[in-house]
Amino acid sequence: NRSLINLKPQRTSTRELVSLDGLWNFALAPDGNNTSTWTDPLPKGLECPVPASYNDIFVDRKIHDHVGWVLYQRDVIVPKGWSQERYLVRAEAATHKGRIYVNDRLLVEHVGGYTPFEADITDLVKAGEKFRLTIAVDNELTFQTIPPGQITVGEATGKKTQTYFHDFYNYAGLARSVWLYSVPRQHIQDVTIVTDVQNTAGLINYDVKVSNNTTGEISISVVDEDGTIVANATGAQGTVSIDSVNLWQPGAAYLYQFEVSIVESGETLDTYSIATGVRTVEIRGTQFLINGNPFYFTGFGAHEDTTVRGKGHDQAYMVHDFQLRQWMGANSFRTSHYPYAEEVMDFADRNGIVVIDETAAVGLNIGLTSGTVGEAPSTFSPERINNETREVHAQAIRELVHRDKNHASVVFWSIANEPASNEEGSREYFEPLAKLTRELDPSRPVAFVNVGAADYEKDLISDLFDITCINRYFGWYSQTGDLEEAEAALEAELQGWEQKFNRPIIMTEYGADTVAGLHSVFGLPWSEEFQVDMLDMYHRVFDRTPAMAGEHVWNFADFQTSVGVRRVDGNKKGVFTRDRKPKAAAHSLRKRWTEMGASK
Ligand code: GCB
Missing domain, CATH: 2.60.40.10 (Immunoglobulins)
Structure with missing residues (x-):
C-alpha cells in the first residue's frame, strides 16, 4: 500500500476524534505463516498499554526477546452520530510492520516503524456499531527493511534472534497513539x-x-x-x-x-x-541561515527512550526533555535515528526548537557494528543492502516528508545515519535518494550523517548533499583517553572537510560513555571528568574552525541498546542519565550554550 495518508487527525467543527489509547488485549502471534486465527478474540490474560513498546512491560523474557508478530486487540464503537461521515482507524506508528484488521478482515498492511498508516472502515462498520479491532505488529528486520537487520536461528535451540547494525534497542509495538476519527464526505x-x-x-x-x-x-x-x-x-x-x-x-x-x-x-x-511558522532557510557559503541570520546549532542527538515504556510516546517526558534542553541553552535536536512522534514535532514548532529530521535509515553499514574481525562483507550488494532496500528507503523518505513538510521547526532532512559511504555501491544507492528528497521538498536542504570510517578522503557521496554532517569519536573509539592525540586528529579532519566543500559543517555526534557518579582525578575514560574534558576539547577545535555551523552532543540521555560487551545496560553517552539526572558535563555544556545564546 503506497498511497499517502491523510493529514494528522484533528478535532474541528467538521471532524471528530476518538482516542483508542489505553489497555489493549495482547498476545504473541502463533508461530508460522497461518494468520487465519489472528483475528479471533485473544486469549484472556495480558493487557498492554498503548502507547508503549511492549518489550519491557511484561516480566517475561520470551516477550522481551520475541522475534516476529504480536497482536493487539480491543473492541471499538463507532459513534452513532457519524452516519454521514467517513471514518478511519489510524496508528501513528507500528514498529516495524503493522496490519489493521476489522473483525475478520485484513484492511491494510504498512511497512516502516515510525510513520503513520490508516484504514478507512466506513463501508465495513455502521455508525453506532461495535467492532473488534486487531492490530498485528511485526518487529523483524532484514536486509530489505529500514533500518536493516538480520535474523539468525540458534543451532542448538532453533530460536530466532534479531541482530542489527544500529546501537539502540529494537523496541517494538504500538509506541504511539491510535485513533478513530471522522472526516466529512467532501474533505x-x-x-x-x-x-x-x-x-x-x-x-x-x-x-x-x-x-x-x-x-x-x-x-x-x-x-x-x-x-x-x-x-x-x-x-x-x-x-x-x-x-x-x-x-x-x-x-x-x-x-x-x-x-x-x-x-x-x-x-x-x-x-x-x-x-x-513563517520562516526561511538557506545555505550561503559556510553559513546556515534562518530568516537570513546565521544559525549555529547547539543541542543533542537523542532517542525516544525511557524505562518501562521503551519508545512509547509520553507527554510528561516530552515536556520535561524540552525543559531540560531549554535549561541547557540548547536550540535544536536531531531526530536520531528515526522520525519522532508527530506530537514532538508540533511541540518543537510551538517552542521555537530547530529540528534536523531524520529517516530510520540507520545501520546501512555492515562493517561498523557487526563486530567482524578482519574484512567486513560489503554493505551494498545483491545479498544485502540492494535495490529492494533502496525502494523501501525511498518510501520511508516519502512518508517522512509527507508527514513533516509543514513543520516550521524542521530546517533540513537527514536521509541516513552513518551509511558505509566509503564503500563501493554507496553512490549508486544514494544518488537517486538525494534526488528524490529534493523533488519531494525543494524548500529544504538535504543531508546525510557521515561516519568516521568514511573520512573526508574516503567518502564517496557527500557532494550529493548540501551540508556536511559528521559524527566523530576521536578520544573515545580511537585515541581512547588521549585527548591531545584526539585533538590533532579532530582538527585535521575538520580542516579536510572545510577544504573539500565550501559549506556548513555540523558535528552531529561527539561524546563519551560516562557512568554517572564515577570520578577520576586523572580524568580517565568513563568518568564524569573525562566527559567534561573531552567535550571541552571538541569545543576548542570547533571554535577555531570557521565553517562550523553546529554541535550536537551524543547523547541527550543514556539509552537502552542490545546486549553486547561494550554496553552495560545500554549506551552511557548521555549528558543526562536515563532518568534525566544531569552528569557533570550538563553544567559545563549549559554554561557554554547559554553564553553563546546570550552573545547573539
Ligand atoms: C554512532 C551512532 C550512534 C551510536 C554512537 C555510539 O556513531 O550514530 O547511534 O549510539 O555512535 O555511542 O557508539
Whole structure:
C-alpha cells in the first residue's frame, strides 16, 4: 500500500476524534505463516498499554526477546452520530510492520516503524456499531527493511534472534497513539505550505488537495496568535501575504493558524487548520541561515527512550526533555535515528526548537557494528543492502516528508545515519535518494550523517548533499583517553572537510560513555571528568574552525541498546542519565550554550 495518508487527525467543527489509547488485549502471534486465527478474540490474560513498546512491560523474557508478530486487540464503537461521515482507524506508528484488521478482515498492511498508516472502515462498520479491532505488529528486520537487520536461528535451540547494525534497542509495538476519527464526505486530504519573506511581508505558498468528490470551494484564512484574521484567499493553490509578519524564530516561535475550508452555498463542509511558522532557510557559503541570520546549532542527538515504556510516546517526558534542553541553552535536536512522534514535532514548532529530521535509515553499514574481525562483507550488494532496500528507503523518505513538510521547526532532512559511504555501491544507492528528497521538498536542504570510517578522503557521496554532517569519536573509539592525540586528529579532519566543500559543517555526534557518579582525578575514560574534558576539547577545535555551523552532543540521555560487551545496560553517552539526572558535563555544556545564546 503506497498511497499517502491523510493529514494528522484533528478535532474541528467538521471532524471528530476518538482516542483508542489505553489497555489493549495482547498476545504473541502463533508461530508460522497461518494468520487465519489472528483475528479471533485473544486469549484472556495480558493487557498492554498503548502507547508503549511492549518489550519491557511484561516480566517475561520470551516477550522481551520475541522475534516476529504480536497482536493487539480491543473492541471499538463507532459513534452513532457519524452516519454521514467517513471514518478511519489510524496508528501513528507500528514498529516495524503493522496490519489493521476489522473483525475478520485484513484492511491494510504498512511497512516502516515510525510513520503513520490508516484504514478507512466506513463501508465495513455502521455508525453506532461495535467492532473488534486487531492490530498485528511485526518487529523483524532484514536486509530489505529500514533500518536493516538480520535474523539468525540458534543451532542448538532453533530460536530466532534479531541482530542489527544500529546501537539502540529494537523496541517494538504500538509506541504511539491510535485513533478513530471522522472526516466529512467532501474533505481536505492534504495541504502543503512553503513560506517566504519579502521585506516585512510573510508569504505563504500553499497547495490543497481535496477528496475527488469535492464540489465546494476552497477558502483560506490566516489567523494570528491574537485570533485576528490577517489574510484571506480562495482556491486550491496560491500565495497569501501577511503584512508586518511575525516570523517564526529559533527560541521565539510565532505560529499563525492556516485555516483551510471547503465551502458550499455558505455552508462549511470541512475545515482543517495548520499551525504555520513563517520562516526561511538557506545555505550561503559556510553559513546556515534562518530568516537570513546565521544559525549555529547547539543541542543533542537523542532517542525516544525511557524505562518501562521503551519508545512509547509520553507527554510528561516530552515536556520535561524540552525543559531540560531549554535549561541547557540548547536550540535544536536531531531526530536520531528515526522520525519522532508527530506530537514532538508540533511541540518543537510551538517552542521555537530547530529540528534536523531524520529517516530510520540507520545501520546501512555492515562493517561498523557487526563486530567482524578482519574484512567486513560489503554493505551494498545483491545479498544485502540492494535495490529492494533502496525502494523501501525511498518510501520511508516519502512518508517522512509527507508527514513533516509543514513543520516550521524542521530546517533540513537527514536521509541516513552513518551509511558505509566509503564503500563501493554507496553512490549508486544514494544518488537517486538525494534526488528524490529534493523533488519531494525543494524548500529544504538535504543531508546525510557521515561516519568516521568514511573520512573526508574516503567518502564517496557527500557532494550529493548540501551540508556536511559528521559524527566523530576521536578520544573515545580511537585515541581512547588521549585527548591531545584526539585533538590533532579532530582538527585535521575538520580542516579536510572545510577544504573539500565550501559549506556548513555540523558535528552531529561527539561524546563519551560516562557512568554517572564515577570520578577520576586523572580524568580517565568513563568518568564524569573525562566527559567534561573531552567535550571541552571538541569545543576548542570547533571554535577555531570557521565553517562550523553546529554541535550536537551524543547523547541527550543514556539509552537502552542490545546486549553486547561494550554496553552495560545500554549506551552511557548521555549528558543526562536515563532518568534525566544531569552528569557533570550538563553544567559545563549549559554554561557554554547559554553564553553563546546570550552573545547573539
Ligand atoms: C554512532 C551512532 C550512534 C551510536 C554512537 C555510539 O556513531 O550514530 O547511534 O549510539 O555512535 O555511542 O557508539
